[in-house]
Amino acid sequence: MKNNETQISASTLLTVNDLCKSFGDLVVLDHFNLTLQKNQNIVVLGKSGSGKSVLIKCIIGLLKPDSGHITVFEKEITSLNSDELDKIRKSIGFLFQSNALYDSMTVRENLEFPLRRHSQKRNESEVEKMVVQALEDVGLKHTIDMMPEELSGGMRKRIALARTLILKPSIILYDEPTTGLDPITAREIIELMNTIKRKYGTSALVISHDMNCIRNAGDLIALLWDGKCHVLDTYEHLLKSEDPVVRNFFAN
Amino acid sequence: MNVSQGKNIKLGTFVITGLFFLILMLYLIGKNKNLFGSSFQLKATFENVNGLEAGNNIRYAGINVGTVDRLDFINDTIIEVTMLMNKKVKHIIRKNAIASIGTDGLVGNKIINIVATEGNALAAEPGDFLKSRKSIDTDDMLRTLSKTNENIKTITDSLIYTVTEINKSQVLKSILNDTQVSRNLKQTIINAKNATSNFNTSALLLKNMLHDVNEGKGNLGLLIRDTTAMHSIHTAVANIDSAGRKISHLSQTVNMLAENINNQAENGNGTLGMIMRDSLFSNEIRCTVQNFKKAAKDFDENMKALQHNIFFRNYFKKKEQEKATLKINEAHEP
Amino acid sequence: MKTGQQNTIAKTTSLLYETGIATGFAFRFFRQWFRRPFEFKEFLTQCYNVGYTSLPLIGLTGFIMGLVLTMQLRPTMLEYGVASQIPAIVGIAIIREIGPVISALIFAGKIGSSIGAELGSMKVTEQIDAMDVSGTNPFKFLVVSRVLACTLMLPVLSVISDAISLFGAFLGINIRGNTSFQLFWTEVVSSLSFNDILPAFIKTFIFGFAVGIVGCYKGYTCNKGTAGVGRSANSSVVVASVLIFIIDLLVVQVTDILGYN
Numbered sequence: 001m002k003n004n005e006t007q008i009s010a011s012t013l014l015t016v017n018d019l020c021k022s023f024g025d026l027v028v029l030d031h032f033n034l035t036l037q038k039n040q041n042i043v044v045l046g047k048s049g050s051g052k053s054v055l056i057k058c059i060i061g062l063l064k065p066d067s068g069h070i071t072v073f074e075k076e077i078t079s080l081n082s083d084e085l086d087k088i089r090k091s092i093g094f095l096f097q098s099n100a101l102y103d104s105m106t107v108r109e110n111l112e113f114p115l116r117r118h119s120q121k122r123n124e125s126e127v128e129k130m131v132v133q134a135l136e137d138v139g140l141k142h143t144i145d146m147m148p149e150e151l152s153g154g155m156r157k158r159i160a161l162a163r164t165l166i167l168k169p170s171i172i173l174y175d176e177p178t179t180g181l182d183p184i185t186a187r188e189i190i191e192l193m194n195t196i197k198r199k200y201g202t203s204a205l206v207i208s209h210d211m212n213c214i215r216n217a218g219d220l221i222a223l224l225w226d227g228k229c230h231v232l233d234t235y236e237h238l239l240k241s242e243d244p245v246v247r248n249f250f251a252n
Numbered sequence: 253m254n255v256s257q258g259k260n261i262k263l264g265t266f267v268i269t270g271l272f273f274l275i276l277m278l279y280l281i282g283k284n285k286n287l288f289g290s291s292f293q294l295k296a297t298f299e300n301v302n303g304l305e306a307g308n309n310i311r312y313a314g315i316n317v318g319t320v321d322r323l324d325f326i327n328d329t330i331i332e333v334t335m336l337m338n339k340k341v342k343h344i345i346r347k348n349a350i351a352s353i354g355t356d357g358l359v360g361n362k363i364i365n366i367v368a369t370e371g372n373a374l375a376a377e378p379g380d381f382l383k384s385r386k387s388i389d390t391d392d393m394l395r396t397l398s399k400t401n402e403n404i405k406t407i408t409d410s411l412i413y414t415v416t417e418i419n420k421s422q423v424l425k426s427i428l429n430d431t432q433v434s435r436n437l438k439q440t441i442i443n444a445k446n447a448t449s450n451f452n453t454s455a456l457l458l459k460n461m462l463h464d465v466n467e468g469k470g471n472l473g474l475l476i477r478d479t480t481a482m483h484s485i486h487t488a489v490a491n492i493d494s495a496g497r498k499i500s501h502l503s504q505t506v507n508m509l510a511e512n513i514n515n516q517a518e519n520g521n522g523t524l525g526m527i528m529r530d531s532l533f534s535n536e537i538r539c540t541v542q543n544f545k546k547a548a549k550d551f552d553e554n555m556k557a558l559q560h561n562i563f564f565r566n567y568f569k570k571k572e573q574e575k576a577t578l579k580i581n582e583a584h585e586p
Numbered sequence: 587m588k589t590g591q592q593n594t595i596a597k598t599t600s601l602l603y604e605t606g607i608a609t610g611f612a613f614r615f616f617r618q619w620f621r622r623p624f625e626f627k628e629f630l631t632q633c634y635n636v637g638y639t640s641l642p643l644i645g646l647t648g649f650i651m652g653l654v655l656t657m658q659l660r661p662t663m664l665e666y667g668v669a670s671q672i673p674a675i676v677g678i679a680i681i682r683e684i685g686p687v688i689s690a691l692i693f694a695g696k697i698g699s700s701i702g703a704e705l706g707s708m709k710v711t712e713q714i715d716a717m718d719v720s721g722t723n724p725f726k727f728l729v730v731s732r733v734l735a736c737t738l739m740l741p742v743l744s745v746i747s748d749a750i751s752l753f754g755a756f757l758g759i760n761i762r763g764n765t766s767f768q769l770f771w772t773e774v775v776s777s778l779s780f781n782d783i784l785p786a787f788i789k790t791f792i793f794g795f796a797v798g799i800v801g802c803y804k805g806y807t808c809n810k811g812t813a814g815v816g817r818s819a820n821s822s823v824v825v826a827s828v829l830i831f832i833i834d835l836l837v838v839q840v841t842d843i844l845g846y847n
Contacts, residue, residue: 062715086721100716103707114720256631263634266641270742273749277681277783280775307779 011038013171013203014059019068020227021054028054030227031068034205036171041197041204042232043218045249050224052207053097056173059205060094061085072171090118093164093172093202097179099156101148101163108144111135111163118167134162137199138192154185158192165196172196174206178213190216223249285319290339292378293321296351296364297330299386304353304362310335312349312366317341320364335364345382348373352385611803615733618726629731636697636732636798637739641746643696644689648747651688652680652754660762669763673770674777676755681778682786685748687834690793693740694826698801701732702822705805706815714806729802736798741790781846789837793830800826 014036021029028051036042046052057063059070061077070077072088080088101110111131115122122130135141138158148156157177164172177193178186190213196202206217214221215235223230223238225245231238239250285307298304301323310318318337326332337345345366354365366382376382656676663669705728708714717724756770804822808814 057715060719062718082723089719089721092719094716094719096712096716098711100712102713102716103711104704113717113722118721259634259638260630262638263630266638266746267633267742270745274745274787277745277748277775277778278780280771281778281780281783284775285779 012036013038013073014205015069015071016055016059017069017071019055019058019070020066021051021058021063022066027227029058029065029068032224032227033229034222034232036203036205038170038203039197039201040220041193041206041218042220042222043206043208043214044222044224045209045214046224048209051227052224053175055224056094056175056205056207060089060092060173086118090167091170093167093169095157095160095164095172095174095177097175099148099160101156101160103148105148106144107135107140107146107148107151107159110148110159111166114163114167130166134166135159137165137196138162154181154188157181157185157189161189161192161196165200168200170202172202172204174204174208174217176207176209177217178208178210183212186210186212187216193217291318291336292339292342294318294335294337294345294376294378294380294382295332296335296382296384297326297332298353298384299329299331301331301333302353302362304333304364308362308364309356310337310364310366312341312345313368317345317366333364343375345376346373347376347380347382349376349382350385351382607807608800608803611806612799614725615730615799615802618723618730619734621726625727625731628727629734632731632735633739636735637742640693640696640739640743644692644743644747645750647688647692648685648751649754651684652676652751652756653758655679655684656755656758657761660759670773672759673755673765673773676758677752677774677777678782680751680755681748682782683834685751686744686786686790686793687830689744689747690740690790690797690830691827693736693743693794694797694830695823697736698797698822698826699819701736701798701801702804702808703815703819705729705732705802706808706818709806709808710810710812710815725806729806732802733795733798736801737791737794740794740797741787744790744793745787781841785837785841785846789833792833792837796829796833797826800829 012035014034016032016034019029019032020027032055034042034044034055044052044055054063058065059072059077061080065078068078072092075084075088077085077088101107102113105113108131111134112127115127115130131144132141135144138161140155140158140162143151143155143159148159151159161177174193177189181189193204193206194217197204204217206213208214208217218235220232221235221238222232223246230245231241231243233241238246241247241250304320304323306320306322308320309316310320318335318341320333321336322334324332324334333351335351346368348369348371350367350369352365352367354363355361356363367385656672659672659675660669663672663675705714708728714724714728717727752774756765756767759765759770801822804818804825808818
């Protein structure tokens with residue numbers, strides 16, 4: 001399934017077409033292609049510094065690609081103005097590698113932030129209900145009035161996830177969700193990711209190099225190699241693959 | 253919500269405190285410069301404003317009553333000064349008050365002094381022009397002093413000449429020998445001589461002192477803000493001037509008299525005897541001489557006043573002390 | 587020798603580059619400033635953080651400056667017999683120069699560094715990106731609100747600090763001598779004019795803007811890693827302090843040229 005053709009259908013949420021991005025002389029993405037279908041989790045696997053984070057930052061519009069197209073809900077991200085981009089972003093959740101919880105705000109304010117920002121017209125009780133719901137989803141309702149620094153790494157990750165979920169996005173982009181967590185917490189987070197997928201029917205693009213995560217969180221695995229999507233297949237198929245690059249990753 | 257309300261209250265208090273101080277400061281300065289509050293305008297014209305600037309203070313009897321608002325050229329020699337006066341002094345300043353430009357101390361800022369003059373006048377109305385007086389500066393003072401000095405020298409010279417002439421004339425001598433007049437005249441001349449020499453020294457001293465001040469020597473601190481001392485100097489100089497004029501007038505009278513007498517004596521006719529016998533005329537001479545005497549005494553008093561002036565007191569004291577030591581030294585020498 | 591030269595050229599180029607980027611950053615501030623929506627709540631929060639919380643520190647330094655200045659001046663003034671001029675001299679010194687500049691320097695130390703570090707760590711921990719993703723213009727939310735808060739709060743701080751300084755000066759006079767508060771106040775006010783207060787007041791806006799924009803720029807363009815955060819906090823204080831003096835120099839010359847001296 002090398003460089004698979006992009007199939008645009010009603011169930012296609014996200015298409016990345018011939019994406020190129022380089023920083024100075026360093027070419028990070030070189031004609032990268034990927035398609036994400038509805039209710040599908042794709043894990044993007046790659047070495048550190050191979051451009052995985054760059055890929056999802058291009059998708060969310062934080063970075064501007066040098067060339068190529070990114071289509072989300074049949075809209076071209078690269079040509080949108082900031083208002084239209086904000087509208088699209090409402091349906092895309094982004095879980096940052098470092099959680100990116102606002103240190104100066106309580107958990108409640110952190111969760112309220114995207115709610116109030118994206119759509120101003122919500123009454124207080126509705127906001128409160130959504131915040132509580134999102135916190136219940138991640139099992140941390142009691143932390144609602146705590147500051148992020150009072151929480152452990154795993155809790156912070158879950159709060160960040162709750163903040164991502166609060167707008168009920170159709171696509172969630174996970175940037176290394178298990179990095180820096182102990183294996184038990186990592187497993188909890190992965191379970192949570194799967195629960196969310198089942199409960200809300202979201203699709204996800206997961207950036208990771210954690211094998212545990214790759215095995216459990218993804219329906220398909222895309223291997224980012226040399227700035228291209230080297231292979232896109234299921235975990236089981238890749239385990240049996242004879243491709244030297246793939247073997248490199250799945251050796252043990 | 254409560255926390256943020258408290259913060260907003262603190263922030264509000266903070267900002268309002270800042271604004272309060274700013275506005276207070278601006279208001280006080282504005283008040284000081286008569287920008288706010290009620291004020292009225294008075295005007296005066298000067299030929300030379302000696303570096304007066306807008307914003308300089310205006311004083312009446314030594315109290316700040318306003319500020320200079322504007323300086324405008326009326327033509328090439330006259331400058332109109334618009335003064336912004338505090339409304340509180342409106343009923344105090346009269347139409348006949350005189351404005352003059354002075355200095356706050358010897359080296360301070362320029363100020364306008366408004367001085368009341370005698371006589372009744374209505375209170376000044378807004379827009380009135382006050383009379384102005386030419387300012388006296390140290391240069392002018394010295395010029396006046398040296399002029400007076402020269403005048404007195406001329407007077408003394410002519411007096412000496414007259415006396416010599418009178419002395420030379422044997423007839424007159426015999427006539428005047430025993431009379432009171434001659435003694436009086438002599439005494440007067442001696443007085444005048446003394447006064448003149450006194451005056452000469454004083455003028456010289458004053459000149460030296462002012463020179464020292466200009467050079468920045470001496471106890472500058474004493475002089476710097478002492479407007480009273482400056483005023484006293486002005487008075488003293490004016491007195492000296494008027495005394496000099498009086499002397500000059502009298503000496504002319506005496507001169508005329510002496511010439512008359514001379515002429516009569518030389519002509520040798522009997523008119524002289526008649527004149528001398530005429531009690532009315534001799535009374536007149538006596539009277540004239542007495543006037544002269546009085547003038548000389550006045551002049552002496554003026555000089556003494558100058559000596560006692562706060563400005564010169566230290567100097568003269570030192571001078572006296574020097575004299576005393578000199579005397580003691582002389583006494584000790586065999 | 588050649589490497590030294592190349593080094594100098596490289597340094598100069600990087601300095602010019604940095605200046606260009608910073609200027610662009612400042613222009614971006616002005617462009618974003620007028621665009622709706624205005625982050626009023628964040629602006630108020632920042633005003634509180636920047637202004638109110640700095641008051642004790644700036645008030646204390648102002649008080650000490652007034653007190654010390656007076657006590658240091660006193661012997662010399664006595665020697666020349668012009669001790670009565672102390673309120674006038676101290677008043678002019680505080681209002682025209684010491685109040686604004688000392689406040690601005692302390693402000694740069696406290697607020698410049700905190701903005702540099704805060705935005706730097708937000709940048710490093712992707713919080714700025716997170717805001718962008720959450721439908722918020724982070725430049726507007728973080729930079730515009732902070733720069734505006736700094737620009738508007740420093741003048742307020744400076745005025746209060748002036749007042750506290752003058753009070754310190756009054757105490758300084760009364761430690762040795764004896765002056766009534768009314769006389770002191772009259773002397774201070776009569777020695778001042780609008781030309782003393784207004785340029786000094788206006789320059790505190792520029793100082794505040796400089797501290798805010800430098801702190802935000804350094805934080806916003808922070809390098810990855812905790813070392814980058816430290817560097818941005820440090821360099822925002824250094825650059826802001828130097829800028830304060832340069833602006834002070836420029837303001838003096840401009841007021842001189844305009845004749846408001």
